[in-house]
Amino acid sequence: xxxxxxxxxxxxxxxxxxxxxxxxxxxxxxxxxxxxxxxxxxxxxxxxxxxxxxxxxxxxxxxxxxxxxxxxxxxxxxxxxxxxxxxxxxxxxxxxxxxxxxxxxxxxxxxxxxxxxxxxxxxxxxxxxxxxxxxxxxxxxxxxxxxxxxxxxxxxxxxxxxxxxxxxxxxxxxxxxxxxxxxxxxxxxxxxxxxxxxxxxxxxxxxxxxxxxxxxxxxxxxxxxxxxxxxxxxxxxxxxxxxxxxxxxxxxxxxxxxxxxx
Amino acid sequence: xxxxxxxxxxxxxxxxxxxxxxxxxxxxxxxxxxxxxxxxxxxxxxxxxxxxxxxxxxxxxxxxxxxxxxxxxxxxxxxxxxxxxxxxxxxxxxxxxxxxxxxxxxxxxxxxxxxxxxxxxxxxxxxxxxxxxxxxxxxxxxxxxxxxxxxxxxxxxxxxxxxxxxxxxxxxxxxxxxxxxxxxxxxxxxxxxxxxxxxxxxxxxxxxxxxxxxxxxxxxxxxxxxxxxxxxxxxxxxxxxxxxxxxxxxxxxxxxxxxxxxxxxxxxxxxxxxxxxxxxxxxxxxxxxxxxxxxxxxxxxxxxxxxxxxxxxxxxxxxxxxxxxxxxxxxxxxxxxxxxxxxxxxxxxxxxxxxxxxxxxxxxxxxxxxxxxxxxxxxxxxxxxxxxxxxxxxxxxxxxxxxxxxxxx
Numbered sequence: 001x002x003x004x005x006x007x008x009x010x011x012x013x014x015x016x017x018x019x020x021x022x023x024x025x026x027x028x029x030x031x032x033x034x035x036x037x038x039x040x041x042x043x044x045x046x047x048x049x050x051x052x053x054x055x056x057x058x059x060x061x062x063x064x065x066x067x068x069x070x071x072x073x074x075x076x077x078x079x080x081x082x083x084x085x086x087x088x089x090x091x092x093x094x095x096x097x098x099x100x101x102x103x104x105x106x107x108x109x110x111x112x113x114x115x116x117x118x119x120x121x122x123x124x125x126x127x128x129x130x131x132x133x134x135x136x137x138x139x140x141x142x143x144x145x146x147x148x149x150x151x152x153x154x155x156x157x158x159x160x161x162x163x164x165x166x167x168x169x170x171x172x173x174x175x176x177x178x179x180x181x182x183x184x185x186x187x188x189x190x191x192x193x194x195x196x197x198x199x200x201x202x203x204x205x206x207x208x209x210x211x212x213x214x215x216x217x218x219x220x221x222x223x224x225x226x227x228x229x230x231x232x233x234x235x236x237x238x239x240x241x242x243x244x245x246x247x248x249x250x251x252x253x254x255x256x257x258x259x260x261x262x
Numbered sequence: 263x264x265x266x267x268x269x270x271x272x273x274x275x276x277x278x279x280x281x282x283x284x285x286x287x288x289x290x291x292x293x294x295x296x297x298x299x300x301x302x303x304x305x306x307x308x309x310x311x312x313x314x315x316x317x318x319x320x321x322x323x324x325x326x327x328x329x330x331x332x333x334x335x336x337x338x339x340x341x342x343x344x345x346x347x348x349x350x351x352x353x354x355x356x357x358x359x360x361x362x363x364x365x366x367x368x369x370x371x372x373x374x375x376x377x378x379x380x381x382x383x384x385x386x387x388x389x390x391x392x393x394x395x396x397x398x399x400x401x402x403x404x405x406x407x408x409x410x411x412x413x414x415x416x417x418x419x420x421x422x423x424x425x426x427x428x429x430x431x432x433x434x435x436x437x438x439x440x441x442x443x444x445x446x447x448x449x450x451x452x453x454x455x456x457x458x459x460x461x462x463x464x465x466x467x468x469x470x471x472x473x474x475x476x477x478x479x480x481x482x483x484x485x486x487x488x489x490x491x492x493x494x495x496x497x498x499x500x501x502x503x504x505x506x507x508x509x510x511x512x513x514x515x516x517x518x519x520x521x522x523x524x525x526x527x528x529x530x531x532x533x534x535x536x537x538x539x540x541x542x543x544x545x546x547x548x549x550x551x552x553x554x555x556x557x558x559x560x561x562x563x564x565x566x567x568x569x570x571x572x573x574x575x576x577x578x579x580x581x582x583x584x585x586x587x588x589x590x591x592x593x594x595x596x597x598x599x600x601x602x603x604x605x606x607x608x609x610x611x612x613x614x615x616x617x618x619x620x621x622x623x624x625x626x627x628x629x630x631x632x633x634x635x636x637x638x639x640x641x642x643x644x645x646x647x648x649x650x651x652x653x654x655x656x657x658x659x660x661x662x663x664x665x666x667x668x669x670x671x
Binding site (some may be wrong): 011013014030032036037062063064065087090091093094095098099121122123124125126127128129130131132133134135138139140141142143145156158159160161162163164165166167168169170171174179180181217218219221222223224225226227228229230231234235237238239240241242245246248249251252253255256259261262 | 282283284285286310311312313314315316317318320321330332353413415416417420440441442444445447448449450451452453455456457458459460461474478479480484485486487488489490491492493530531532533534535536537538539540546548549551552576577593594595597600601602604608609619620623629630631632638643644645646647648649650651652653656657660661664665668669671
């Protein structure tokens with residue numbers, strides 16, 4: 001079974017904290033990490049490989065420094081890391097990202113399963129997974145919390161929805177996006193770390209994946225960022241102590257009435 | 263396409279250096295002359311090997327010294343795309359509240375643009391739902407009915423949506439940012455090659471008919487305004503509970519259009535087997551107006567009971583912080599925060615939650631936040647409208663009685 005996992009390197013939110021004066025989030029230094037949801041995707045890929053045999057190939061699109069993210073998951077046991085890197089890929093929105101990753105999946109070829117995290121924690125869009133499936137013309141199953149059954153050519157899995165979960169079955173190939181509930185990602189082993197250090201990361205540019213130049217990066221992106229701003233969300237709310245519970249309750253009840261909750 | 267620093271505008275202030283999350287900006291010692299003739303000794307330099315063209319540094323630059331250029335796509339027949347269309351989302355043939363919120367917002371946009379507001383209703387049996395949508399503000403309801411559309415499946419829903427877009431050419435298409443809305447619009451936008459903006463919390467139009475889409479990113483720590491300048495339709499998913507429905511006016515007139523779609527559009531590779539209801543709580547945090555969330559301060563799994571009791575009295579749902587889910591005290595479907603769900607209810611009560619940034623970023627867009635914590639220094643108090651410093655086991659019972667009385671009046 002050939003499994004492709006797509007990962008993204010994102011800024012680490014642990015290195016962000018709220019600025020007391022402005023109420024905005026400030027970042028201290030630059031720390032990048034593997035998007036947490038993608039680690040569940042990598043782990044699920046590794047578990048399926050252990051069960052079914054085959055290989056796990058991880059693809060990431062990003063600047064050269066995203067190589068570190070690939071080495072990290074190679075440390076977990078991934079067989080191969082591919083970095084899609086070129087100035088021409090930069091500034092991609094979810095459409096151009098889906099296109100680029102789909103082109104890379106085609107180049108890898110003969111995949112049975114593509115796994116992505118449900119979303120990346122920087123953009124929170126959850127759009128790239130289904131976008132890849134659409135570009136490749138394969139079915140999708142988003143927000144998967146458990147794989148019930150899998151064989152060489154079909155799968156049955158549970159997807160988390162707002163009011164419970166749905167059981168869906170499908171032939172392969174298929175694209176899955178996974179939620180945190182699906183597993184507990186393993187830590188890299190010592191041996192894995194050594195492998196990661198030695199591993200050769202394949203680097204592909206637009207020509208390597210036969211990507212059309214006007215469909216990648218900022219030029220290929222239908223959306224553009226018009227403005228970015230940092231909202232001030234500090235509230236200067238009313239603070240009560242435990243002997244002022246009556247007043248606190250009144251404050252809450254007043255607001256509940258205002259908002260039509262009572 | 264490219265990004266660069268305009269040397270004679272850069273004063274070397276270093277704001278961009280602090281903002282860049284990818285470490286792509288360096289401040290170098292280099293004396294140069296500004297437009298106004300002033301000499302400065304520092305200059306910002308962008309490392310193109312690290313820059314992701316994320317755009318975050320452009321606006322904050324006080325002297326507009328950073329330039330970002332992109333070539334834009336041409337889209338044939340853009341002017342033929344005029345109307346506003348919303349997806350009247352259903353779950354198992356029941357209209358969602360979010361559908362009426364979109365109708366409310368869609369009405370406002372359609373009025374500004376002086377165009378029609380359409381709603382697209384896919385399901386098994388439309389019953390009186392088209393009339394309800396019209397009463398709520400829709401001009402024309404497009405109905406596609408088939409037994410196979412009772413449950414959401416991405417392929418047939420996408421095929422139908424693409425068919426409808428080709429025929430009706432809406433300029434704007436909106437759906438709720440639910441599991442269904444996100445799956446459907448992502449697949450559709452990717453297939454027809456148009457822009458899609460996720461989870462918008464603000465929508466407006468400019469005089470050129472551009473949809474101004476405001477959305478939180480990095481869990482709400484920044485907000486971005488996104489445009490789809492050239493492609494049509496301009497697609498967006500919209501966060502539930504942000505916009506208000508208009509209320510029903512039974513005298514409103516509208517049109518119901520029944521569309522037949524070709525049988526092969528209804529084909530699906532995936533098969534819907536069954537739906538299992540979440541029985542841990544009556545209301546899910548995605549749908550709730552009120553969320554009572556518990557953190558490590560609860561001490562153990564059993565103590566979530568206290569919150570479920572309070573939630574029942576108030577008609578709310580129970581949320582949880584990441585550590586409690588990691589400890590296995592409560593299922594993952596309750597987790598609020600960056601690796602769980604992003605929520606924005608009217609009332610959010612954080613009980614025994616200190617307020618790690620990952621949690622704050624998942625709930626800080628709530629309208630009214632109440633925090634209860636022993637530690638007066640807990641960051642959660644910064645985002646709270648009402649903070650109560652005290653032991654939750656003493657505070658909650660008293661609060662519960664008082665709120666219960668208010669609810670029962």
